[in-house]
Amino acid sequence: MHHFCGRICNRLFSIRTVLLAAAIGALLFAASSKPLRAETDCLSCHSDQTMQDAAGHSIGVDGKKFASSLHGSLTCGQCHTTITDYPHPDQVTPVKCETCHADQAAGLAGSVHSVKAEHPCTSCHGDAHSIFPKDDPRSAVYPLNVPTTCGTCHGNDALAKKHGLPNIYPMYIDSIHGFALSKEGLLVAANCQSCHGSHNILSHTNPASATYKANIPKTCGTCHAGITADYSNGVHGKAVAAGNMHAPVCSDCHTAHAILQPTESEFRMQSTPICGSCHTDKLSTYRDTFHSQLGSLGGYVETARCWDCHGAHEILPASDPRSPVAPANLVKTCGRCHAGANASFVQYQPHANARNRKLNPALYFIRLFMNLLLAGTLTFFVIHTILWLIRSRYDQIKKRSAEGKNNA
């Protein structure tokens, strides 16, 4: 207490302020006997949590919390450089974080969040007086807190609409990454900044962006190194590496934010149309097969999807002897589901086109015969039955009229 009073006596204060400060100081002392590391003379006023400036912004500071924060060793004047006296000057310059954090500020200035008024440092790092290191669970940018922090804006429908962006947060939080992070508390689970970076976030249309299409395999490969190696050996990876941007990268099949566990039925149900969005001819012939007919029904969904036969990441053409759909490997590939598959069994065509006479003549004529049988039988009997109905009804009405009955 003597320390507190001694410092105060050096400055000019009105009686009222002194009394107020003394009262607050006494309260603080009563709450904790530890000495305050922050400048207690500022806190003598600003510890009032209800304090506001002329514009209505809170200018109260929790001295205790600040003292334990990352910047707790700094004095107020080191950031609030223009406030040196009391009464304070009329014009106060905003705090310049870039004075110390020049690299981060430069990154931010070139990023999608460059409009400073809309994206002050505090919008992500939280209250300036309670910033904690990013490995501290209290930090707004602690891995497990990042999605919530970004979600403040990117989980807001109105803001998403204003900027023409999708509302990302709900998609992410229900994804396999979001689940690992929010439910399992996995620090290694990808959070927003794992893929997008933090200060230097660039639009996915910018070739320098980690989320630019050509860079996505590398970005995902930061964690999924093994899968990325497989992918790079496959036809899709090779095509993307060769500059063919029609070929899919990770996010084209798995989506960017709503990533699902691939072995679960929800992903198995949606994976086929994803492949089919490019391979339309293969999708339509697949749709004709029993694999698709059963698989579309959902529930227990272990019927073959595209990647059950073709592989998922290291997709190779049938002409490659390493491919699971290479003729020599078919007995093994089909045999994974069909116990007892033999050389004749694998002659089955999973993409046969019964509508194509040149490709599948036998199937074409069988289908034609069955369709003619169906159409012929039904046409004859529909005519037969309609005529019969008309005639029977006619007789019935005539008979009842003769008997003087109602014809209803």
Added chain:
Amino acid sequence: MPDLEQAAIGSNEQSHAPDHSVARFFTRFTRAQRYLHAVLFTTFLGLAATGLPMRFSESFWARKFASAVGGFGAIIFFHKLCAVVLTVAFLIHLKDIFQRGIVNREKGVFWGSNSMVGNWKDVKDLFCHMRWFLGLGPKPKFGRFAYWEKFDYWAVFWGMIVIGFSGYAMWFAPFFARFLPGWALNAVLVIHSEEGLLAILFIFSIHFVNTHLRPDSFPMDMVIFTGVESEEEFKKKRPEEFAKLEAQGKLQSRIGQEPATWLINFSRVAGTIAIAIGLILLALTLSAYFRE
């Protein structure tokens, strides 16, 4: 000829004021045949209800139905279950025919007026029947089994073999692949689904109307449930058979019991449910078929 006199009296009375106290009932189907039909239509409804969602798996109702019953695992299980029961019923029927026609050398199983095998009269009846539809001739006098009934029978017979064989070929594909070429495995699905579709469309529209819903039988022909029909119905629907039995003096041998009220009520409920399910499935099939 007491039969003849009694029949004539009954006929006159019934045509104006049906009198159940003197009405006679004649057996048309044996108990085994009625059970066969019951097993057939129950399993057929089951096969249709589970087969259609697979055939039209992209339609709006297929996935809803599948998830309601427990996914495709449940659908295929019930489909196979119904298939096995129907196969057993079909094999029992084949054994019965073999027993009657080959072992016991019973006459008229494979030919004649009581046989299901088609003959020249059926061709004539078809022609005359169509002529009668257009008002160009008299109504033909049908025998024990009319041509459309024989068609129904052989359509099911052919369907059993074709759908059954193609179905088992898919079920046990690796086994069938030992003696079938690879492309046959593609063909069996086309055959199974097209023939199944034909069976469904035929039974739920043509068979329903021809046998149950047409004015003469509306709302349903109870004879397949009760096994017997009234003398009036017998004479009206199968005059040739009635006349033949009368002439041979065999009418008495076909006299049956008047069906019990519970049996009639039970049959009405079961038959109405079956027809209702069939008509719903028909509507869903047509909606999916024309949307494809």
